[in-house]
Amino acid sequence: MFDDLKYDENGLIPAVIQDDENGDVLMVAYMNKDSLASTVETGKTHFWSRSRKKYWLKGESSGHTQEVRSIRTDCDKDCLLIKVKQNVAACHEGYRSCFYRKLENGQWEITAKKLFDENDVYKA
Amino acid sequence: MFDDLKYDENGLIPAVIQDDENGDVLMVAYMNKDSLASTVETGKTHFWSRSRKKYWLKGESSGHTQEVRSIRTDCDKDCLLIKVKQNVAACHEGYRSCFYRKLENGQWEITAKKLFDENDVYKA
Numbered sequence: 357m358f359d360d361l362k363y364d365e366n367g368l369i370p371a372v373i374q375d376d377e378n379g380d381v382l383m384v385a386y387m388n389k390d391s392l393a394s395t396v397e398t399g400k401t402h403f404w405s406r407s408r409k410k411y412w413l414k415g416e417s418s419g420h421t422q423e424v425r426s427i428r429t430d431c432d433k434d435c436l437l438i439k440v441k442q443n444v445a446a447c448h449e450g451y452r453s454c455f456y457r458k459l460e461n462g463q464w465e466i467t468a469k470k471l472f473d474e475n476d477v478y479k480a
Numbered sequence: 481m482f483d484d485l486k487y488d489e490n491g492l493i494p495a496v497i498q499d500d501e502n503g504d505v506l507m508v509a510y511m512n513k514d515s516l517a518s519t520v521e522t523g524k525t526h527f528w529s530r531s532r533k534k535y536w537l538k539g540e541s542s543g544h545t546q547e548v549r550s551i552r553t554d555c556d557k558d559c560l561l562i563k564v565k566q567n568v569a570a571c572h573e574g575y576r577s578c579f580y581r582k583l584e585n586g587q588w589e590i591t592a593k594k595l596f597d598e599n600d601v602y603k604a
Contacts, residue, residue: 357583357586357587357588360588368510370534371495372496372505372508374505377506378503379502379503380503381496381498381505381561383554384494384496384554385572398584403496417553426582426583427582427583428573428579428580428581428582428583429579429581429583429588430507430555430578430579430580430581431535431571431572431573431575431578431580432578433581433588435508435578437581439577448555449555452557453558454554455552455553455554455559455561456552456554456555457552457553457554457557458550458551458552459481459520459550459551459552459553462481463481464481464484464553464557467552471581473557
């Protein structure tokens with residue numbers, strides 16, 4: 357069922373991560389076939405980091421893992437929607453969701469509260 | 481606020497479209513700066529079709545437009561989350577959401593009901 361999906365020229369497919377409890381969209385990240393297989397196998401989300409060119413278990417440094425509740429794909433099979441139980445927060449900047457900026461009167465305004473200080477969580 | 485966003489090498493940014501009423505993720509599509517500007521200006525979603533290489537108003541053939549309720553961006557400013565009032569259905573295949581296939585026992589199973597026959601809506 358993974359060969360059936362459409363990956364881009366870099367072998368990646370975007371995954372929308374949604375909070376299974378309240379429906380909030382938490383983040384969008386990219387998977388390759390291996391990280392999707394690990395996600396299904398372990399029940400915890402794994403991604404491919406385009407900037408670090410590295411395969412990662414979400415939460416490996418912070419402990420803020422995501423437990424998979426369901427996996428869906430769309431009509432074109434070129435995108436995934438994964439519902440998760442999010443531990444603590446999805447965003448490495450300390451917000452529950454990465455989508456903490458809203459367009460208000462032509463400006464990107466921060467509309468969420470920080471749950472933690474990223475300097476405490478991601479120590480050198 | 482549009483120059484501030486990060487577009488890919490083709491000038492595109494992915495947009496997650498979410499139902500403002502019930503939180504369902506309806507679709508993921510791509511915008512360029514022009515289609516985002518039209519979306520904000522008209523209050524209806526506009527996208528860039530990667531396959532047809534064409535700028536489009538969502539619902540221009542079907543009438544199934546999306547009325548914008550809010551626009552968010554994420555920590556990296558390389559993705560958008562747009563909440564909409566969806567008229568009829570988002571998916572051109574007749575489903576309310578494009579994410580109508582769920583992974584069940586290693587298979588992609590259709591878990592939603594069709595709301596319309598696409599042959600009736602998209603006539604030649």
